[in-house]
Amino acid sequence: xxxxxxxxxxxxxxxxxxxxxxxxxxxxxxxxxxxxxxxxxxxxxxxxxxxxxxxxxxxxxxxxxxxxxxxxxxxxxxxxxxxxxxxxxxxxx
Numbered sequence: 001x002x003x004x005x006x007x008x009x010x011x012x013x014x015x016x017x018x019x020x021x022x023x024x025x026x027x028x029x030x031x032x033x034x035x036x037x038x039x040x041x042x043x044x045x046x047x048x049x050x051x052x053x054x055x056x057x058x059x060x061x062x063x064x065x066x067x068x069x070x071x072x073x074x075x076x077x078x079x080x081x082x083x084x085x086x087x088x089x090x091x092x093x
């Protein structure tokens with residue numbers, strides 16, 4: 001997991017979780033929740049008021065996980081491939 005401070009689009013400085021990966025064999029054991037708690041504790045200690053992260057729209061598992069931790073969806077990113085060879089899979093995080 002990576003956590004850092006970055007400027008929110010509204011101008012405020014927020015905490016940002018850039019990567020959160022838990023080995024599939026360890027899923028469901030509370031590791032992701034512990035890592036997110038650590039990131040939130042770090043952000044509070046830095047005096048930051050909010051924490052945010054990004055995940056793929058098609059990643060229902062991650063979206064449900066974050067929703068259960070109290071995160072609310074805020075942005076919608078739209079992407080269009082300009083060349084067929086640049087098309088991405090819709091299942092990314």
